[in-house]
Each structure stands twice: as C-alpha cells, then as structure tokens.
Amino acid sequence: MHRCTKPLLRGDEPVKLTFLGAAQTVTGSMHLVECNGYRVLLDCGLYQGRRAEAYDRNRNLPFDPRSIDAVLLSHAHIDHSGNLPTLATRGFQGLIYATAATRDLCAIMLADSARIQDSDAQFLRKHGKDAAEPLYDVSDVARTMELFHTVPYRRRFIVLPGIEAAFYDAGHILGSAAIALWLTEGDRRVRLLFTGDVGRPTPVLLRPPDEPPRVDYVISESTYGGKIHEPQEKTIEVLRMLLQRVVSLRGKLIIPAFSVGRTQSVVYYLQLLHNLGQLPDVPIVVDSPLSSNATHVYRTHPECFNDAVRRMMLSDPDPFGFESLRYTRSVDESKALNGKPGPMVIISASGMCESGRILHHLRNNIEDPTTTILLLGFMAEHTLGRRLADGAERVRILGEEFLVRATIETLHSLSAHADQEELVNYLAPLRESVRHLFLVHGEPDPQQHLADRLRGLGWSSVTNPTRGETIEL
Ligand SMILES: [Zn+2]
16 A cells, blocks of 8 residues: 555656665664655655764754655664664655565664653663653554555566655574665656665675675665674684683573674674584573564574575574573563572673663673673773773763673674675675765764775765765666
C-alpha cells in the first residue's frame, strides 16, 4: 500500500541533495533527496553528543515530517535509524524501506533506545537535575514499525514516481545496505549511491559487500578514512591466548561488546574454537538482554551469512550456541555471576563501558589482578572504555573510585567498518562513472586523509559537505 496522495508530477527542477546529518561527524546520519516533487530521506539517525545539543537536534527535525514522502534506511544502527520514531509520531505518512533483517533489528534497537531515554530521564530527576522528556517511548516505536516495508537485496523497486532504488549488501551489520537510487525528473536522469556504513571485504559472519552499480554521484562514509585496521586473523589468536591466561589464573575475562554485530562476532569466534576442539572448559556468559535479543535476530536471518558460516550450519545449525555458552535474561541471573569464581568469560554491553550491566562486572572485578578486560576497537573520548584503553590507574564506576589492577587488552581487528584501503577498493569500480563523490560520516581529519588518497588515485571531484548544504545534481 502506498500512502502518498500527491499526483504524478512531471517536474523540471534540478534533482537536489541536502546533507542534514553525519556531515563532518560520525553521528546523526540523515540526507534528503528531492526529485520530481517528492522528498525522500536517506536514514533518520539519532544525533549523539552533548546532552542539550543532542536533545535539541533530535527533537527539532530540520523539516516538516509531513513533507517527507518516504525513507530509505541503510541499516539498524541507532545513529542511522534512531530518530525514525520522532519522524513517525510527528506526521510522517510514508513508508520506511529497509531489508527484512534491518527491520527486525530496528524493532529491538529502537525499543531499547526508548527504554534508555526513559531510564536516563528518571535517573536525572532522581538526582534533582532537569531532565527533558524522552524523544519517544515504546508505543511510538510500535507505531514506527508499522511503516516498514521490506525489500530483498539487489532488487530494484519503485519508491515514488521518478524514484527507483535497490539495496546492495554492505557487509557491515546484519541487513546493512548501500542504497542505489535512479532518479528521473523531466529529461534529467541521475544515478546516486549512498554507501551507508561499508563493512570489511571478508566479514567474519556476513557476506562481503556487493560491488555497487555504476552511478553518477556517491555519498560515501569515511569513518576510518585515515586508518588501516589490524588483520582480522589476529582475533582468534588473541582470544585463544586470553582464554589460556584465564584458565591458568582462574580469573575472569570481561569483554565489553556492542550488542549488535560485535557480540555475535566474538561468540562466533568462540564457536569456531569450540568446533576445533580448542576452547577450554570455561563457562561463557553473554550478559545483556539486548545482545541476547540481537543474537536471536541474527539466527533468523541466515540469508545474510557468508558461505563459510552457511557451510558450518550444515553440521551445526546454531552458529551462536555451544554447551559452555549461556545467555542471561534476568537481573538476578546477572547479579549471581558476581558471586561465582573464575575461570569465566563475561561478554556484556555497552561496548565503550558507558552504561548497562558491564559496569557491574567491571566494578566487581577491576581491582582483581586475575581479571583481564578485553576492549574491542575504538573507544570514544570521555568514555570509561577510553580511560581504560589509555591506561588509567584509577577510574570512577557508578560514582565510586576503583584501582585498575586488572590487565587491559585492546583488539582493533574486529571493526565492522572498512578502513582506508578497503574503502578505496570498494569505491574503485565507480571511478570512471562518478562525477562527484561526497564524503560523510567521518571526522574532518580522516575525511581529509581519504580525500587526498582518492585524489591521488584520479578521483578529481571529492568534497566533504557541511550540515545544511544543498547540492543540485
Ligand atoms: Zn553502522
């Protein structure tokens, strides 16, 4: 069903592109395409930053939600999808197009986002501070989910008259897609690719990114435009080594991990060790309700897995389950872990140690020299994860100060984002056809590195637009 009531327009205006978020930053992904009298949003992400500014930007969308005719969603990460409920509850009448896996992940991630906003507001009020109303609640999320319309990968579909699109696997998280658009206005034909977030060329679980179709313009992410990642093969070696240490010290290995993507990758690596007979007999616990729910969604989308995982599933149907692995649900089950001695592995969220059950595990074990804390990848400034990665001797956790006696390890090989070389290779087949490349979803410094590298390879027209900038295509 299509709810758009506008007549079939035969416009003769230029096709326009406006960058509304993730412009020279890595959060709040949102871009507006205007074609043939219609307005289509690419992503509608939550802007995450300083509290007051973030609230203001998220609450006050830079357009009238009723003026938007459709949304094309690249993937379920909250910085890409997290403000859809604001749009949906303030008059947006169109459809949200996404892959089925993205829709299913959004159902749990948006509900989680609503619960976090509610508990943050309650916490602030309890401590006598001003708290803004949450942007949305779980019933708003339910209403948002009604607007989703799912489309498989690599199938071209009509979004609105003059606007066709297709999702191409981006290999970043389950269901993630690059979005190709074929835009027609009067005699003008414009082909546009929005990469969303681009994954690595050989993701551990997912299929590698599809080669994108030839287009005239590209909006590309640039998160790691200035970096080269550690090789992925290192991951299993480091896990094997840390497990041995945990066994010999009878300690705990605590892994703060993002609920979606990172947790499933770590569990899958442990599964591989298990299947090779190389996993020591140590209880392993995934202690985060969102991580458990997300893992369940992963299980229901085998179409997103790569050939190696599919082959393994012929003999082992659950890539995220083995005898010594347990998923906790209740708070009581989580608390009971505190009283249990090592050796033990605890995988919990949040990934940068900012909130969630991980804080209790760190608090209970960080002063114990038999504990190892494994940090996975980039830790943002001002987070507990960053302070641990930087070698802090004392840290504050839930208002109390602790000595860091645990061993801190960091592994950079599990990133779900392509690095500079991988982005350059991903974009390479497009160089001949592309008239202009817009870099988004990156800080200015990595963007500069990536732009310089691309120009050196013959990309003549590369810019990193600012927020609010409109380009006629
Ligand atoms: Zn992402």
